[in-house]
Amino acid sequence: xxxxxxxxLLVRRIGRLLTMDRPEDVEGIRDAAVVVRDGKVVFAGPxxxxxxxxxxxxxxxxxxxxxxxxxxxxxxxxxxxAGSRADEFEARGAGLSYEEITRRGGGIMRTVNATxxxxxxxxxxxxxxxxxxxxxxxxxxxxxxxxxxxxxxSEVRILEVIRDLDRATPVDLVPTFLGAHAFPPExxxxxxxxxxxxxxxxxxxVASRGLARFCDCFCETVAFTRAEAEEVLRAGLDAGxxxxxxxxxxxxxxxxxxxAEVGAVSADHLDFADRQDIEALARRGVVGVLLPGCAxxxxxxxxxxxxxxxEAGVKVALSTDFNPGSSMTQNLYLTGTLxxxxxxxxxxxxxxxxxxxxxxxxxxxxxxxxxxxxxxGDLVVFHGDDPRIPFYEFGxxxxxxxxxxxxVVVQRSRRGEVSFADGD
Amino acid sequence: xxxxxxxxLLVRRIGRLLTMDRPEDVEGIRDAAVVVRDGKVVFAGPxxxxxxxxxxxxxxxxxxxxxxxxxxxxxxxxxxxAGSRADEFEARGAGLSYEEITRRGGGIMRTVNATxxxxxxxxxxxxxxxxxxxxxxxxxxxxxxxxxxxxxxSEVRILEVIRDLDRATPVDLVPTFLGAHAFPPExxxxxxxxxxxxxxxxxxxVASRGLARFCDCFCETVAFTRAEAEEVLRAGLDAGxxxxxxxxxxxxxxxxxxxAEVGAVSADHLDFADRQDIEALARRGVVGVLLPGCAxxxxxxxxxxxxxxxEAGVKVALSTDFNPGSSMTQNLYLTGTLxxxxxxxxxxxxxxxxxxxxxxxxxxxxxxxxxxxxxxGDLVVFHGDDPRIPFYEFGxxxxxxxxxxxxVVVQRSRRGEVSFADGD
Numbered sequence: 001x002x003x004x005x006x007x008x009l010l011v012r013r014i015g016r017l018l019t020m021d022r023p024e025d026v027e028g029i030r031d032a033a034v035v036v037r038d039g040k041v042v043f044a045g046p047x048x049x050x051x052x053x054x055x056x057x058x059x060x061x062x063x064x065x066x067x068x069x070x071x072x073x074x075x076x077x078x079x080x081x082a083g084s085r086a087d088e089f090e091a092r093g094a095g096l097s098y099e100e101i102t103r104r105g106g107g108i109m110r111t112v113n114a115t116x117x118x119x120x121x122x123x124x125x126x127x128x129x130x131x132x133x134x135x136x137x138x139x140x141x142x143x144x145x146x147x148x149x150x151x152x153x154s155e156v157r158i159l160e161v162i163r164d165l166d167r168a169t170p171v172d173l174v175p176t177f178l179g180a181h182a183f184p185p186e187x188x189x190x191x192x193x194x195x196x197x198x199x200x201x202x203x204x205x206v207a208s209r210g211l212a213r214f215c216d217c218f219c220e221t222v223a224f225t226r227a228e229a230e231e232v233l234r235a236g237l238d239a240g241x242x243x244x245x246x247x248x249x250x251x252x253x254x255x256x257x258x259x260a261e262v263g264a265v266s267a268d269h270l271d272f273a274d275r276q277d278i279e280a281l282a283r284r285g286v287v288g289v290l291l292p293g294c295a296x297x298x299x300x301x302x303x304x305x306x307x308x309x310x311e312a313g314v315k316v317a318l319s320t321d322f323n324p325g326s327s328m329t330q331n332l333y334l335t336g337t338l339x340x341x342x343x344x345x346x347x348x349x350x351x352x353x354x355x356x357x358x359x360x361x362x363x364x365x366x367x368x369x370x371x372x373x374x375x376x377g378d379l380v381v382f383h384g385d386d387p388r389i390p391f392y393e394f395g396x397x398x399x400x401x402x403x404x405x406x407x408v409v410v411q412r413s414r415r416g417e418v419s420f421a422d423g424d
Numbered sequence: 425x426x427x428x429x430x431x432x433l434l435v436r437r438i439g440r441l442l443t444m445d446r447p448e449d450v451e452g453i454r455d456a457a458v459v460v461r462d463g464k465v466v467f468a469g470p471x472x473x474x475x476x477x478x479x480x481x482x483x484x485x486x487x488x489x490x491x492x493x494x495x496x497x498x499x500x501x502x503x504x505x506a507g508s509r510a511d512e513f514e515a516r517g518a519g520l521s522y523e524e525i526t527r528r529g530g531g532i533m534r535t536v537n538a539t540x541x542x543x544x545x546x547x548x549x550x551x552x553x554x555x556x557x558x559x560x561x562x563x564x565x566x567x568x569x570x571x572x573x574x575x576x577x578s579e580v581r582i583l584e585v586i587r588d589l590d591r592a593t594p595v596d597l598v599p600t601f602l603g604a605h606a607f608p609p610e611x612x613x614x615x616x617x618x619x620x621x622x623x624x625x626x627x628x629x630v631a632s633r634g635l636a637r638f639c640d641c642f643c644e645t646v647a648f649t650r651a652e653a654e655e656v657l658r659a660g661l662d663a664g665x666x667x668x669x670x671x672x673x674x675x676x677x678x679x680x681x682x683x684a685e686v687g688a689v690s691a692d693h694l695d696f697a698d699r700q701d702i703e704a705l706a707r708r709g710v711v712g713v714l715l716p717g718c719a720x721x722x723x724x725x726x727x728x729x730x731x732x733x734x735e736a737g738v739k740v741a742l743s744t745d746f747n748p749g750s751s752m753t754q755n756l757y758l759t760g761t762l763x764x765x766x767x768x769x770x771x772x773x774x775x776x777x778x779x780x781x782x783x784x785x786x787x788x789x790x791x792x793x794x795x796x797x798x799x800x801g802d803l804v805v806f807h808g809d810d811p812r813i814p815f816y817e818f819g820x821x822x823x824x825x826x827x828x829x830x831x832v833v834v835q836r837s838r839r840g841e842v843s844f845a846d847g848d
Contacts, residue, residue: 086812090771093764132839133820296818299765301725331819334758340517341723347514388510394720395755395819396557415556418842 006039006377007406010058012047015065015385019044019371023352026387034068036377036406044371061408066400067385069351070371071140071378073358074332076268076289076319078178079134080127080158080165081148083114085324092299098326108148108182111324115148115158123161124168130322131169133330136410136418138380138399141369142171143319143362145216147178152202155179159211170404174362176244177203177212180224180232195228199235207239213363214265215241219248219255226254233262242363248272249294260284266317266361269294271304275312282313287361290353291321292338293329306353307344316345317361318353337394347388377406383414430463430801431830434482436471439489439809443468443795447776450811458492460801460830468795485832490824491809493775494795495564495802497782498756500692500713500743502602503558504551504582504589505572507538509748516723522750532572532606535748539572539582547585548592554746555593557754560834560842562804562823565793566595567743567786569640571602576626579603583635594828598786600668601627601636604648604656619652623659631663637787638689639665643679650678657686666787672696673718684708690741690785693718695728699736706737711785714777715745716762717753730777731768740769741785742777761818771812801830807838 010033017032018025033050035043035058043050088106092098101107115123134142144162149155159175166173179202180195187194206212215236219229223246233243242265247255249269259267260280267273267281268289281288290304309316318335321327329335332354339345339353359369368376381401382390390398402410409421434457441456442449457474459467459482467474512530516522525531539547558566568586573579583599590597603626604619611618630636639660643653647670657667666689671679673693683691684704691697691705692713705712714728733740742759745751753759756778763769763777783793792800805825806814814822826834833845 084810084813084816086810086816089816090764090812093768094770095768129839136840293819296761296765301766328817329819334819337720340514341720342725344517344519346518386508386510388514389508392508392510392513393752395717395753395758415553415844416560416842417844418840420839420841 008037008058009061009377009403009406009408010035010055011061011063011068011379011381011403013065014063014068016067016387017044017371018067018069018351018387020070020352020356021370021372023356024348026348026351028387032068034371034379036403039377039405041371041373041375041377043373061381061401061403063381064400065385067382067387069380070355070369071380071402071404072138072332072354073141073362073369074134074139074319074322075143075266075317075358075361076291076321077143078145078147078323079130080123080144080146080161081111081115081324082118082123082126083111083324085110088325089297089328098298108325109184111148112150112184116151116154120157120161123158124164127161127165128168130330131165131171131173132420135169135171135402136399136412137330137332137397138402139332140171140378140402140404141174141359141362141364143174143176145176145178147181150179150182150184152205155202156206156211159206163211170407170409174364175212176214176216177206177236177241178216178218180217180229182218182223191228195231198232203235203239203241207241212241214244216244216246218246219258220246220253221251226258229255230258230262233258233264237262244268248277256281259286265363269304270309275308278309278312278314287317287357288314289317289319289361290339290343291319291327292343293320293327293335296329297327303338303342305343306339306349310345310349315357315360316349316353317358318350319358331395333390333397334394336391340391347391350391351387377403379403431460432462432482433460433485433801433827433830433832434479435485435487435492435803435805435827437489438487438492440491440811441468441795442491442493442775442811444494444776444780445794445796447780448772450772450775452811456492458795458803460827463801463829465795465797465799465801467797485805485825485827487805488824489809491806491811493804494779494793495804495826495828496562496756496778497565497786497793498558498563498743498746499567499690499741499782499785500715500745501567502569502571502747503554504547504568504570504585505535505539505748506542506547506550507535507748509534512749513721513752522722532749533608535572536574536608540575540578544581544585547582548588551585551589552592554754555589555595555597556844559593559595559826560823560836561754561756561821562826563756564595564802564826564828565598565783565786565788567598567600569600569602571605574603574606574608576629579626580630580635583630587635594831594833598788599636600638600640601630601660601665602640602642604641604653606642606647615652619655622656627659627663627665631665636665638668640668640670642670643677643682644670644673645675645677650682653679654682654686657682657688661686668692672701680705683710689787693728694733699732702733702736702738711741711781712738713741713743713785714763714767715743715751716767717744717751717759719762720753721751727762727766729767730763730773734773739781739784740773740777741782742774743782755819757814757821758818760815764815771815774815775811801827803827
């Protein structure tokens with residue numbers, strides 16, 4: 001929506017501005033202003049440095065002394081799906097394992113069956129409130145994967161819905177092809193043929209139609225072997241889809257190392273990655289994406305570790321992993337709360353992880369995730385100027401305004417009224 | 425606000441109604457209706473059983489097939505305070521212990537100092553958005569404690585602010601006197617005198633002015649001994665303030681047993697309560713209030729256990745424990761998520777814990793927390809009829825409408841617009 005030249009806006013009276021140009025800096029710039037022209041940042045700095053003459057024509061957004069950060073990037077979600085798996089959440093709480101639940105007909109295939117049965121309209125109608133909810137939280141860029149179709153036709157349908165969501169809302173959706181999410185039962189006896197179909201038919205079709213930017217693969221003992229994953233990811237690369245990997249989530253199965261070898265944009269999960277894996281990511285410049293929401297959905301108290309990645313020099317991103325099975329949350333601030341409480345991450349690292357590093361995890365580090373001249377005018381204004389508060393005070397939202405390409409798209413009062421700028 | 429005769433309303437097309445008359449039942453009543461007249465429930469049952477002639481005069485709220493539950497009761501909060509302790513949250517994440525932080529000038533006394541320095545207006549202005557946020561989540565009854573003043577004058581000021589918040593919003597605030605929250609440094613050398621002042625001066629003053637309904641005490645090695653706590657609680661009882669106890673939170677220090685002995689309305693925290701303590705609660709009919717948000721704020725993976733309490737026959741309530749030090753969250757659904765994921769509680773137990781059992785924990789079980797004739801017409805309508813969803817999908821809200829005494833006070837769209845009925 002509104003992908004034209006973008007809006008123009010002066011954001012003034014910013015109490016603290018985090019441009020994320022230096023991600024380790026959460027002191028930021030006090031008494032700052034941001035100027036957006038035609039959707040792009042043209043100034044971000046102390047308000048005193050602003051040439052007032054140059055902005056006399058602009059509408060003004062008063063930040064009222066609040067914190068301003070770049071629009072958030074949720075860099076790993078699966079938000080197009082049908083059906084619910086609320087009963088599995090309850091069953092896990094009662095002591096059933098994920099494996100036992102899958103044996104009883106739960107797990108990914110349950111969502112796949114519901115998603116295959118849904119029409120494109122039904123998928124769109126189910127997903128669109130989720131996109132608006134993300135926007136209300138300040139997420140202006142949203143990676144979304146296919147992977148609940150697992151036939152060419154249904155994978156394409158999901159990717160078309162992602163494209164439609166991108167067109168129908170102010171949020172930029174970044175589409176990732178995850179046809180290699182699981183082997184559906186009907187192909188389990190012919191894995192080689194199935195991988196060949198993905199490589200020779202699905203990927204070329206998806207890529208030639210421009211339906212995805214990335215090719216992801218679930219590399220895991222219960223999903224694609226390392227060799228199969230490599231075949232899929234290299235075929236994606238050949239077709240122009242940059243690799244991402246679901247890596248070492250449930251066991252040390254080689255996905256992180258593979259991500260480094262193929263030069264993936266990101267390696268995601270990393271719960272069981274070891275030190276050598278992490279060093280390989282650092283050397284190759286692969287972003288590490290950590291997804292602590294899974295622990296809560298799965299009732300586990302083991303969280304992925306952030307500190308070793310940071311120490312090794314890996315850029316760390318955080319994401320909700322929003323999906324109906326293992327991480328049913330859209331609250332990226334809560335993800336940050338878990339990172340600070342349980343994963344050894346500082347507030348500076350946490351902000352970088354949901355802005356500039358997350359932008360790099362979706363190949364958009366040049367355009368979003370920072371507020372510097374030339375970048376998109378995507379930003380979030382908060383009530384209050386303390387950068388710790390959105391993570392410290394958890395389970396809610398401190399957003400005051402959301403701006404997408406220079407246009408105010410969300411307004412939120414201190415006591416919690418929310419309205420969208422399109423007014424419907 | 426609006427404490428007159430209350431509104432009248434027909435809520436129809438309820439997909440699933442949990443009256444909580446039988447707390448173990450989450451099947452509820454399908455295709456139901458609720459009728460509120462003059463603020464009180466006069467009918468709650470199958471819509472087919474409703475005499476249509478009798479409701480022709482009523483305004484209609486269409487629940488659109490959604491789940492309806494009694495208005496939520498958050499039965500243990502400390503929401504009147506000044507200052508922030510966001511830096512302590514960050515410091516704990518970096519590895520500092522709660523004790524070390526207290527030694528460096530953090531902890532309860534930091535909030536006490538900020539709260540003492542704040543005017544009554546400042547305390548009110550700081551707290552009122554929190555009350556509205558709670559209401560937007562469906563909390564229609566909200567217990568709130570003093571305890572950040574720790575002088576008679578400042579404790580009274582907090583209780584007056586609680587009374588003002590009750591008058592200024594649709595939420596019913598239930599005031600609890602927690603003068604025995606900690607020994608401030610200036611009295612640490614004369615504990616006996618301080619307890620005597622609380623017993624002989626503070627409690628009679630608070631009670632005679634009608635500023636509190638309950639008298640709470642933090643019974644803990646770092647706070648009030650069991651003997652001191654007993655003295656305070658019995659003085660409260662003598663003055664007509666029913667007892668509540670912060671019990672066995674940090675160590676097995678006897679608070680739970682004391683709660684049973686004095687016949688407290690509730691025993692709260694219970695992290696270190698043993699089996700005999702729990703059996704004593706059950707025998708005496710004391711509600712057990714569990715507060716898992718603390719674990720997240722404190723970065724701990726040990727959660728209070730729900731199942732042993734339920735098995736012993738204790739009525740279990742859940743609450744946010746909203747406070748700036750150890751549980752900075754207002755999201756009672758997230759509390760429920762933690763209960764289901766980590767504390768062995770079923771969805772039925774979790775709903776009871778935030779409605780009827782929480783109402784009993786604030787002595788209002790006859791009036792709120794259930795939707796049966798004679799109770800207050802406080803209810804929440806959700807998007808969708810699955811009672812697991814508000815806990816399964818965490819970190820957000822599924823509320824569609826909030827009704828307080830028959831008046832619609834909050835509206836929330838599926839994609840997340842929120843408005844309050846007073847329109848300002």
